Amino acid sequence: MTEYFKKMFNAIKSILTGMGITIKYGVNPKTEVTQQYPEVKREPPDRFRGKLFVDINICTGCTACARICPVDAITLKTVRDENKKLRPVVFDIDNARCIYCGLCVEACPVEHCLYFEKKYEFSAYTKDELISHFGLGELKPQEGRVEEKKLEPKKEEVK
């Protein structure tokens, strides 16, 4: 019989201690941790991996980033211009396919050419809007040898 009451007493005691904790939060409003997002924007730290950005003028078109990318999110076409320098004509990063792992940023030999911006608000309505185009567009046709170094060997075999 006493065990019956003891069990009841423990139950009540443990429930009351539990409620004591929640009332501690319930009463004093200063314990709120949530931020009001549109008004209060959290500044991401400097190593934040947001949207990829390419400074196309200093890009040497070496396709190191396209090769290291585990999900082939970077499509890169380079054309050799008049003074034999490889110029990236098409440099598309498909943000819907990219997994933001950062392997390309580490693989890029040029200092500060391919890096992550602190932008994380780039939602779009259609998938092709998510493809960011950094390419130079068609170079003016010159007399020099135009050798198009396409980089799709890997993709055909997979698709």
Add this chain to the structure above:
Amino acid sequence: MVNVDERFMEVSMGPQHPSTHGVLRLLVRTDGEVLTAARPYIGYLHRALEKIAERVTYPQFTPFTDRLDYLASMNCNLAYAMTVEKLLNIEIPRRAQIIRVIMAELNRISSHLIAFGSFSSDMGAFTPFLFGIREREFINDLFEMTCGSRLTYNYIRIGGVSKDLPEGFIDKAKEFLDYFPGKLKEYNELLSYNAIFIKRLANIAVITPEDALDYGVTGPNLRASGIKWDLRREEPYLIYNELDFDIPIGRGEMGTVGDAWDRYMMRIYEMEQSTKIVKQCLDMLAPGDYTAKVPKVLKPPAGEVYVRAENPRGELGFYLISDGSTKPYRLKIRAPSFANLSILPKLAKGVMIADLIAIIGSLDIILPEIDR
């Protein structure tokens, strides 16, 4: 006409169910509230990671290991990195080892916090889930400061870590470690020793030590059955042998040894131990380089290696066969939740539906690891 046994009702606790911790389908045969059988159906999240492993080079596979157990991706990176390092048998600098232990243990705390939170919301108490998430945000901020991402870190690489600790990391981590034990005590008062919680979990789904070994159950579930087995202590890797922390095992405080409450409490005790470990590691940190010299194009020698590490959910093992090329020939991922889930049909006989939810919560399975 299929002869349906009228007495039982086949309910499909389908892939979309509030408390199956992911896309798990349980075909449950119930007689009123009591279950007579529960058959798990998995494979809804199968992304063929092992097939991808044969198509990408060794360093390229690291981001995929984040997606194995996304709540503990640091530990998954660690296990994969250690497998390839075993193959290359290169020596990791001390500072990288210490950083790896810090990251792995912080990730263990954040994974256990999710396990604690989702388990309590399965039992009906929603508030502890949000308290758990609030604490986890501190750890997410620490990870974001070091590697830039809050969930899939891709931080521990073959040969060491990708970036050194940013300045300000150590005192921010210390601030969290002093703040956290007080919160743990609060969880215990709020939930662990709550009479209804204990009544719901004591003596439910008891796993005997023989069954645990027979079904390959590992991690907190194995230790809850009374077997003192933790890879960090039995097969020490990194610098775990220099650290002093004890391994909590199930003592059946609230019922028999190995019941659902013991499995739950293992994770609470382990969080305490992990804070102790991280504190010691922070003090041991000495300047040094954070990664070993690893060639850009990695061609490990041909061979077969099976390496395993202690993940928050159990033993994660990688069986790697390499044929000397830049891509693994075969990579078998031994997921802890795969084995932990295989014991569910045995436990689910004769329990009630509410207990089935308690069993799934106490086993703390996670589906991307099961389906790979």
Add this chain to the structure above:
Amino acid sequence: MTELINEIITRLANAAPIIRLLVVIAIIIVSSVIVLAVALLYEGLATYAERKVAGDIQARIGPNRVGPYGLLQFVADGVKLLLKEDIIPFYADKWLFIIAPYIVFTASFAAFVPLSYSEHIYIANLNVGVLYILAISSVVSMAILMGAWGSNNKWSLFGGMRAVAQIVSYEIPTVLSLLAAIIIPASLNMRDIIAYQSGGLGIFRWLIFNNPFTFFAFFIYFIASIAEVNRTPFDIPEAESEIVAGYHTEYTGMRFAFFFMAEYGDMFVVSALATTLFLGGWQIPFIGNIVMPIWLKDILEVAVFFGKVFLLIYIMMWIRWTLPRLRVDQLMELCWKYLTPFAFFNLIGASVWVLLLHGKGVYDIITGLFVH
């Protein structure tokens, strides 16, 4: 309101009976519309209050976007639910499915009638007030079962079965604990009960302080009424983590809103009953007998009554965001092994107390000693 009708009938004595009938019907419709408006407004604000209280307890803010401080959130929810597609499952039992929410709502709304909000403001002065409320509230379980069976869904079948078992078995402790309080004023009429509790600085004559047995009866009643209203830790009929959403799984749009509002309506009725019987209804503590104009006294009394009711509702919400959920058999065990026997002995004790001390409460005895 009944005096209002009699007064009007006497004044229109000479008018034709048709006009008198129409006038009475008009009064009834107008007053019920007013009460319905008050009830709907209350239920809307209750959902807002619940989310605010939940937010407060869980260290977050709760709705604050729609309207000042989020006060119009319930209007937004109502409009959203109205615009939601109204799905009726294919093989559902159409009529049961459609009627069930209306019955549940009307049952919980009908229970507002016998309550008296202040000395002069009340809807109907039923002399069987308490009995009427208990009868009406048991209709809810029938309607829930209709809804559950009608929606042809295994989960709602579970929910329906559980709801019936729970509501029916918790009727017993509710009635017994109310009896312990009713035998003292010896009347089922709400106004007489409250009138009995007047005097003595407005507090000491409350039935809860009448004798130790009614003190316990209050707590038994409070627990049993939480179960009656399906709120955590007894929210097993709509346990979202176990049986998806219990009896209202298949309900969408406005039909679901009826179930939802009925729950808050029941909460109000149950706490109003507790205030009327145990906490002295609209007795204004301390300044109850100072002479003041009628309309001011009425307003004060209504404020005090709603204050006490909202305090009890706050406690129910506070319990909801703290405790986990009981299992079905533990729920039954609590009812039949703990609450019912306790309520029986309590009733015996209360009746013996009334017999020996001729219904005088502790306060009367003490003051009695001083008077001689």
Add this chain to the structure above:
Amino acid sequence: MEPKGIYDILSKTFGSKIKQFLENTFPPTIIVESSAIVDVCKFLKNEEGLNFTSLMCLSGVDLKDQGKMAVVYHLFSITHRHKIALKVEVDRNEPHVPTVEGVWATANWYEREAYDLFGIIFDGHSDLRRILMPDDWEGYPMRKDYVYPKKYHTWDV
């Protein structure tokens, strides 16, 4: 107990059924005849000095260029803390391996996975169904010569 010692005990008790001992893998591997795998496993589990209490991992391997299909068992003993790997190689077009489900219950799901992804049929398995792929999936995805199907029902893969 050293893996070499385990190999000696096994070759002593099972003779020609134990074919080879590979030293350079981690943990070292013993190649076993497919018909004797169940007895070897029972022996390893119940033998006093060895008692391999748990089957850590059972993986199917497609050795396409040798025309073979292999099943690798990684065993482990909690009491003696030693590890060993057993390897069974069978012909690639007719991969039949007896099931060790009776010895360790965890093998049930691993063998179903090996069947599902590699097509290795485990004789005597209690419930050999596909575990990861949909039940009506044709082909075995993890095989080296697996060709991606263009369509699965109506969706293109």
